[in-house]
Amino acid sequence: MTGLRINDLKKSFDSTTVLDNISFAVSEGEFCILLGPSGCGKTTILRLIAGLEQQDKGEIYIGEQEVSTLTPKERNIAMVFQSYALYPHLNVYENMSFSLRIKKTPGHEIDAVVKKTADLLDIADLLRRKPKELSGGQRQRVAIGRAIVRNPSLFLFDEPLSNLDAKLRTATRVELAKLHRKLGSTIVYVTHDQTEAMTLGQKIILLNNGIIQQIGTPDDLYGRPANVFVAGFIGSPQMNFIEGSVVVKDEKQFFRSPACTIDISNRPALKDYIGKNIIMGIRPEFLTPDEGPLTARIELVEHLGSETIIYARAAGIGITARILSGFQGREGQDITFSFDNKGIHFFHNGIRIA
Ligand SMILES: Nc1ncnc2c1ncn2[C@@H]1O[C@H](COP(=O)(O)OP(=O)(O)OP(=O)(O)O)[C@@H](O)[C@H]1O
Ligand SMILES: [Mg+2]
Structure with missing residues (x-):
């Protein structure tokens, strides 16, 4: 397991700067939230960390290593998106084991890790089903399971719960918190939902217009907002x-x-x-x-x-x-x-x- 450090990241698309002066650190095992309104740059930060975009300026360290020149694969990061993007023709077991089979991991090892992960996520009795035979919440857990079996050094989540209905969303949120406690993984989790941010986050990074407004614990942001934007964004009804x-x-x-x-x-x-x-x-x-x-x-x-x-x-x-x-x-x-x-x-x- 490894921490993450971002130093003075800048990113523009065409001539528009969408991220500027982004610096933060996530310690090993920490659950870190990127929070902010639509279009503030949350997904772009994840894509830069994952290597799916290249920054104009700044450095990204995973553990001690500066990863900017590494391919997405070499960075050993697992990203879970809002749309689960499971392979529809493969069953749950095959979806979860896909990356290990590509890596030519021995069959008995694959078997052990998939079963263990399925138990952890409470989907062990669904392994033979196809994605279309699962509920949204179950599919999302399969997508998370697929990320876990890869044993990545870092998990990136991009609004993984936003396709779920309110009740399932709360239940899955609680499961995610428990899972993090069990695995102790380093997580960067994007949401624009402040309840998710406040309940899951050990550290919250609140962004607006590509600029960090405040970094702190949920209590810091609620109790000592750095500016009017933070004060108005955190808390419902609004301050x-x-x-x-x-x-x-x-x-x-x-x-x-x-x-x-x-x-x-x-x-x-x-x-x-x-x-x-x-x-x-x-x-x-x-x-x-x-x-x-x-x-x-x-x-x-x-x-x-x-x-x-x-x-x-x-x-x-x-x-x-x-x-x-x-x-x-x-x-x-x-x-x-x-x-x-x-x-x-x-x-x-x-x-x-x-
Ligand atoms: N490939 C691209 N080309 C041009 N502009 C882009 C591209 N990707 C993102 N942007 C712009 O960068 C800004 C940040 O986008 P980003 O997707 O990171 O926002 P976000 O915080 O994830 O928003 P949301 O909550 O709606 O997902 C937006 O203004 C967006 O239009
Ligand atoms: Mg986004």
Whole structure:
């Protein structure tokens, strides 16, 4: 098993730069997520690592070896795609053993590794079936099995669950997490689904427009977003953003906006921003319907069973709150919110400042 290190990668198609200044490391055995909106460059990064594209600049190390001049085959990487691309005329056993037969691995060895992997993936009783006789989730497990038997130094997954329905998707996600724990493999996993990213990832690399926005644990990205993009991308419903400024009154420091004014004397870092425009961010789960500084008019209440989402408006600004069920308020009523100071973030020119 081996880690991965990417140094200052750049890639353009024609004259358009789609990746720039991409540097990150994945340690041995780590589950690393590439997350970001459609078109941000996730698949291109995987294709560069796999050797299916050539970078314009930068280096890719697998273990200690710089692999840029190696062919895809020489890199010993397994890539699992969104479309499983199984051979339709071969059964599960033959699909899984295909690469080993090409390598002329002895039959009894193939047999042992395919059986062991099939057990691991809970597909041992499907080995004689053709792909068309399998469910989407089973096919995806065969595709993963085919990657595992090759014993690669690195696994690359490109949105492997996106063809599955919601329930199967959750189940397969849990299986993948368990599998990683068992195999201890180094994985780079692409998704634009933040739930997948937050639940599977030990490290998340969040991209936008071909640029890395933040690298960190799920907790880092949720709790200390580096900028407004990260703050808005992670978390559902999205973080509330309220524009305002820092003002001083009676030796106290306040964040003042048309929607609310709050005491921020406990945030010394904000004194450098007195008189400047800043943005306050607060996640919906940190708002509580209670005596507090923010009054808003309720526009819509969504009862989701275990929780309730309140959509409201204060001084023209949309405010979303997520609370436990039992909320009695209705559309058109006014509501006041209190919020935990710890859940508040401040940004200036898009960058987190406190
Ligand atoms: N072969 C190519 N030729 C020209 N442009 C390309 C090529 N491959 C990708 N691109 C462009 O590069 C950008 C990044 O594409 P990429 O497929 O890496 O995005 P992605 O993050 O995987 O998106 P998605 O979530 O939709 O799969 C896009 O703007 C895309 O149009
Ligand atoms: Mg893609």
